Amino acid sequence: MLNKSSKPAFVLSALAMSLALTACMQSSDDAKSSGETVTTTAAENALSSQVHLTKAIADNADASYPEHDINIWPKLPVPIAVDAELEARVAxxxxxxxxxxxxxxxxxxxxxxxxxxxxxxxxxxxxxxxxxxxxxxxxxxxxxxxxxxxxxxxxxxxxxxxxxxxxxxxxxxxxxxxxxxxxxxxxxxxxxxxxxxxxxxxxxxxxxxxxxxxxxxxxxxxxxxxxxxxxxxxxxxxxxxxxxxxxxxxxxxxxxxxxxxxxxxxxxxxxxxxxxxxxxxxxxxxxxxxxxxxxxxxxxxxxxxxxxxxxxxxxxxxxxxxxxxxxxxxxxxxxxxxxxxxxxxxxxxxxxxxxxxxxxxxxxxxxxxxxxxxxxxxxxxxxxxxxxxxxxxxxxxxxxxxxxxxxxxxxxxxxxxxxxxxxxxxxxxxxxxxxxxxxxxxxxxIGHAEHREVARQAVQQSLVLLKNNQNILPLATDINVLVAGDAADNIGKQSGGWTITWQGTDNQNSDFPGATSIYQGIEQTVEAGGGQVQLSVNGDFTAKPDVAIVVFGEEPYAEGNGDIDNLEYQRGDKRDLALLKALKAQGIPVVSVFISGRAMWVNPELNASNAFVAAWLPGSEGQGVSDVLFAKPTGEVNVPFTGKLSFSWPNTPLQSVVNVGLDGKTYGDEKPLFAYGYGLEYGQQQNLDTLSEDNLADSSELQSLALFERAVKAPWVLNIGDDSGRAAVVSSEQSQGVVSIKSMDKEVQEDARVVTYQGGKQGFVALISNFPRDLRAYSNGNASLTVQLKADEKLTQPLTLGVSCNRDCRGGVDISEQLNSALGKWQTVSVDLTCFAEQGVNFATVNTPFYLATEQAVTVSFSDLHLVPNSAESAAIVCND
Structure with missing residues (x-):
């Protein structure tokens, strides 16, 4: 067993070309752009469709295609009558x-x-x-x-x-x-x-x-x-x-x-x-x-x-x-x-x-x-x-x-x-x-004033008031307002995915001529009312404000890039919560404006806020937010809160499936924190009590995650290749570049794979997903990456076992010493996930949870690949601080 002081060899440099593939293997919807494209092979497509059935069978016993009952489907009224003349033209x-x-x-x-x-x-x-x-x-x-x-x-x-x-x-x-x-x-x-x-x-x-x-x-x-x-x-x-x-x-x-x-x-x-x-x-x-x-x-x-x-x-x-x-x-x-x-x-x-x-x-x-x-x-x-x-x-x-x-x-x-x-x-x-x-x-x-007014109204009506203790809202306009948070003056972030770029990323405010950030809307409203506004992303100020409006939330994403395994906001990195608490500790009332593409578990953030507004992804007309937050100069409500939740708000980070019944009223045994249809209005008496901040992050209940067990587990796809290209493995025997792979029987039929590297350039075998996956539960759960391996020849060059989230986000460990200790024999190799995290792997966005790469001509077999919680301390390679 190695510890950090033993300096296990971390191999990264040779991966730059071979693991660039992880950022390129992207799939998308009707209109995506990844910036780079990789020709998708027939084999890759065949496998990517098959793995979903495998996943269904693994996750639910009732995964077989059901008997059809066409009578369930009504005959709908046809809205457009048959036009004989048009049909004749078609013919x-x-x-x-x-x-x-x-x-x-x-x-x-x-x-x-x-x-x-x-x-x-x-x-x-x-x-x-x-x-x-x-x-x-x-x-x-x-x-x-x-x-x-x-x-x-x-x-x-x-x-x-x-x-x-x-x-x-x-x-x-x-x-x-x-x-x-x-x-x-x-x-x-x-x-x-x-x-x-x-x-x-x-x-x-x-x-x-x-x-x-x-x-x-x-x-x-x-x-x-x-x-x-x-x-x-x-x-x-x-x-x-x-x-x-x-x-x-x-x-x-x-x-x-x-x-x-x-x-x-x-x-x-x-x-x-x-x-x-x-x-x-x-x-x-x-x-x-x-x-x-x-x-x-x-x-x-x-x-x-x-x-x-x-x-x-x-x-x-x-x-x-x-x-x-x-x-x-x-x-x-x-x-x-x-x-x-x-x-x-x-x-x-x-x-x-x-x-x-x-x-x-x-x-x-x-x-x-x-x-x-x-x-x-x-x-x-x-x-x-x-x-x-x-x-x-x-x-x-x-x-x-x-x-x-x-x-x-x-x-x-x-x-x-x-x-x-x-x-x-x-x-x-x-x-x-x-x-x-x-x-x-x-x-x-394009961006006509009348069109923007419709969008502004949509912003006003979409806002949902979740908390308003002591009726802090609406705010007067003749006060000193601090506007904080990294979404306050960020039109791209407030607009989300499918905004100019596919993911909604890499945009600047200058890419939105005519648009208004949430901060700009607040600034216009407050200054017109005789007040003062300070903008500070990190919450610093020169004069103590009367109130802080903190605008924060999810980074933009689209499609599978937004898939997560848990609804906790900023799990493992509570930057925004720290900002809210810092302001509250200074005696400053806090109004939170939450930017998100879904209802999320934000109990700690709710507790740290005097008022909390779910603003979703409002788009280009940020002033619609200030229209509702602030009163008229007379003190009367300017624009009321009318938005009501169309999604139930989770009571725990794990409550991702809690939906109102078809009657729009009933729930099952699990109850949400805020029910479908919830939304406070001005003047409504409600003081939200302190909420539980238990994120249920008990790794003792976390189950081992199989990545390869007799076969590859969805959503991962097995790939082989080198820096000249890669291919999904869809055959019991296949080659690509300097790498060949074939199935073998270890304990039962075809429960292992034999990988032959020809040498001369770096080859790899890897599990890849078409979208990044959220594996933070395992990185936070003291887990190790554990695999059964066997080398037939002595390794004289590094054999890197690694994890990757994209070309600039990867980590690997040289495991040649472990395999050389028992050549020709199956052995369990396990690596503390901390080893990969210390090299920059972000386990919130993992594309490749496993790869083996080497430049040596050698044959290596693998089987039984898992992420095992609560096993990091006993792993063969550990990287404890």
């Missing part, structure tokens, strides 16, 4: 198309991966920009840049000089809280805040404003609304859900679709409206443990009663497109579920629009890859969202599969008919080109 256009042209209509590549000449040559039915993707790869692209690209793509699509096709293309974008990819656009509160407003009419206004700003840039199609009914708040997309209550989601879905598209009996898809997408079909808000792209094992009745209600609302409003979801239902990937996409959505619900896939979501179906997936088309997918260079082989393979009969001609004709139907309903064959449409180029509409 005529279809009859004149070649197979190649038809399949091209089903392809949706991304703007970074195609050129205008590609559009001219192939005539794609649609294309998209991912989150953080801009015309000409310029974040500061102007509205004119967006319009020019839209115009160029449109003109190329209708150019019939190459193949005789002149069907207009359409551009899709994620405008999920305003036109959030465009500099200067109006940014509304994220959906979780809008749910707290509980105002469908306001939602309709927001959607209409968004449609106008989108139309200014020549774009036809918006990938919104998200209608996930979130059931586990550990999910990184919780803030994209309006509520845990399907009733709100159903009503909001109808409102936002109508706002985006217009009313079916009125201004439907006129020049002021865009095509809407209800997403993600189906059950993404109910995955096990809130894992993004994971497995939903709800009963079929619950799938309808809870998760499908947004589609009941959205389809009733005439939504023209539906996006398939990454998640699985009882282990079957939704992109490949004929039952859900065709039998339920198209046949039972009567949906006659198009079904679009998610970001290479088809590639996650077992047996598929990004480049080839007949199963998705056969299941009912009409448009493949296919970013990266995979679009060309997918197009070619799909054509070949139709010719071979693997995909029927009838299925292709149905898909293309649906695409054409949507385009005809949207008037794309008659409308002018993007640069010549009525709203195109009217850049004064």
């Amino acid at each position: 005529k256009i279809l009859s004149q198309m070649t197979l190649e042209q038809k399949v091209a209509q089903m392809m949706q590549p991304e703007i970074r991966d195609i050129t205008v000449e590609d559009m001219r040559r192939y005539g794609f039915g649609s294309y998209l920009n991912g989150g953080g993707s801009f015309p000409y790869s310029n974040k500061q692209s102007t509205p004119q840049d967006w319009i020019q690209l839209a115009e160029d793509m449109y003109q190329a699509s209708i150019d019939d000089s190459i193949d005789g096709s002149n069907i207009p293309t359409m551009w899709g974008t994620d405008a999920v809280h305003g036109h959030n990819n465009v500099i200067g656009a109006t940014l509304f509160p994220h959906n979780i805040g809008l749910g707290a407003a509980n105002n469908p009419e306001l939602i309709k206004q927001i959607a209409a404003v968004t449609a106008k700003e989108v139309m200014v840039t020549g774009i036809d199609w918006v990938f919104a609304p998200t209608v996930a009914v979130v059931q586990d708040d550990r999910w990184g997309r919780t803030y994209e859900g309006y509520s845990e209550d399907p009733r709100i989601v159903r009503e909001y879905s109808h409102a936002i679709v109508e706002g985006l598209q217009g009313a079916v009996d009125g201004d439907f898809l006129t020049d002021k409206h865009v095509i809407s997408t209800v997403k993600h079909f189906l059950g993404d808000g109910g995955t096990i443990k809130g894992i993004d792209q994971g497995n939903n094992i709800a009963s079929e009745q619950t799938l309808f009663d809870v998760h499908a209600q947004g589609y009941v609302g959205g389809l009733a409003a005439g939504a023209q497109t539906v996006m398939a979801s990454f998640n699985s239902w009882h282990g079957v990937k939704n992109h490949g579920s004929k039952y859900l996409l065709t039998d339920v959505l198209k046949d039972r619900f009567g949906f006659d629009g198009l079904v679009v896939g998610d970001w290479n979501g088809h590639g996650q179906i077992p047996g598929c890859s990004n480049e080839s997936c007949p199963e998705a088309a056969n299941a009912g997918l009409d448009v493949y969202m296919v970013p990266t260079s995979a679009w060309k082989p997918l197009l070619e393979n799909t054509i070949a599969q139709v010719k071979s009969g693997e995909i029927s001609q009838a299925r292709i004709d149905d898909a293309v008919s649906r695409i054409l139907r949507v385009k005809l309903r949207a008037g794309l064959f008659e409308k002018p080109s993007p640069a010549n449409r009525p709203l195109s180029g009217k850049t004064e509409l």
Whole structure:
């Protein structure tokens, strides 16, 4: 056993090239951008889809695909009557198309991966920009840049000089809280805040404003609304859900679709409206443990009663497109579920629009890859969202599969008919080109004052007052106010993910012209009322203030990057709590404004605050916060608190699944701290007692976490490779670069792996997740990384056992000495997680919980890989202070 004084060899330098892969292996939704891309192999996609079924079986015995009962799904009223003339046009256009042209209509590549000449040559039915993707790869692209690209793509699509096709293309974008990819656009509160407003009419206004700003840039199609009914708040997309209550989601879905598209009996898809997408079909808000792209094992009745209600609302409003979801239902990937996409959505619900896939979501179906997936088309997918260079082989393979009969001609004709139907309903064959449409180029509409006023009202109505002891709020304006906290003057942080960049990170206030931070709003209000304002992130001040408003909360994130395993705020790093306590200790009343994408356990922060406001992710109009916090100069309420929780607030850090019943009132045995519908109003008498600050962090109850036990455990995927590339392992015997791997029988069939390194350059074997995982429970639980290993030859060069959270966040230990002590024999090697933490590993965001890397030619076998709590002191390698 080694201790810290024994100086175990930490090997880092050689990992820079090989473990850069951990930051690149990212998967995402309909519009993501990782900054770097790695070509995804067919094997990788096949495995990534299979591991979710493994996880479902491991986590819940009822993981098998249930018997279907189609009668659960009602036949919905069809909002748009069949138009015989339009259908005749669809049939005529279809009859004149070649197979190649038809399949091209089903392809949706991304703007970074195609050129205008590609559009001219192939005539794609649609294309998209991912989150953080801009015309000409310029974040500061102007509205004119967006319009020019839209115009160029449109003109190329209708150019019939190459193949005789002149069907207009359409551009899709994620405008999920305003036109959030465009500099200067109006940014509304994220959906979780809008749910707290509980105002469908306001939602309709927001959607209409968004449609106008989108139309200014020549774009036809918006990938919104998200209608996930979130059931586990550990999910990184919780803030994209309006509520845990399907009733709100159903009503909001109808409102936002109508706002985006217009009313079916009125201004439907006129020049002021865009095509809407209800997403993600189906059950993404109910995955096990809130894992993004994971497995939903709800009963079929619950799938309808809870998760499908947004589609009941959205389809009733005439939504023209539906996006398939990454998640699985009882282990079957939704992109490949004929039952859900065709039998339920198209046949039972009567949906006659198009079904679009998610970001290479088809590639996650077992047996598929990004480049080839007949199963998705056969299941009912009409448009493949296919970013990266995979679009060309997918197009070619799909054509070949139709010719071979693997995909029927009838299925292709149905898909293309649906695409054409949507385009005809949207008037794309008659409308002018993007640069010549009525709203195109009217850049004064981007961030227009009237639009910002709607967003400001949305901020006001979204705020939820959780605590107001001694009725400290509303505040007078003629006082000395200290504004503190790192979110106070940070428009990017108050706007969250899906804001200019995919994750909402790497933004400055200068990236938001016309926007107002929360501090700026407070400053305007107080100075207008004769008071004084000091801004200090860390709470320092020159003159003692009458009150401190502290604005703090979660850093921006999107999708799986926001997945956590515990709802405690700032677990293990209570910086903001220290600030609150420091101010309180000086006798300064504290008003907390909490920025977050979900309800979190903040009992200590609540105790340290005189008043506490859940502000969610308010967007670009920060002055909406000060409108509510401060009274009029006369002392009267300026704007009242009206927001009510649309998500139950947790009573403990572990209470991530506590949801109101379908009646909107009842709970099970567990009760939340603040129930669904809670929200104080001004004048309401309430003094919140001191709350328990027990975070239940008892590592004695923490269970061993299997990473590899007979097989790889989800969500991890086994990879091998070297600095020239890597591949997911999907075969019992496989090679990549200088590394080969094969299965072997140690105790039972194929319960171990033999890894052969050829030497000459560093090779590795690694477990990798498509999104970082929160493993703080183990780093805080005195855990060790424990693995069974066997080396067949003496190690003369380092063999590094390590953990990584990205290319700049990794730690490794040379274990060659341990293996050399018993060559040819299985032995247990265990490493105190502190060894990795001391080298900079952040266990809140682990991509790779295990890798073995070496430059030596050697064969090493491994089996039984776990994170074992309460074992650090007895580990073979310990790093105690």
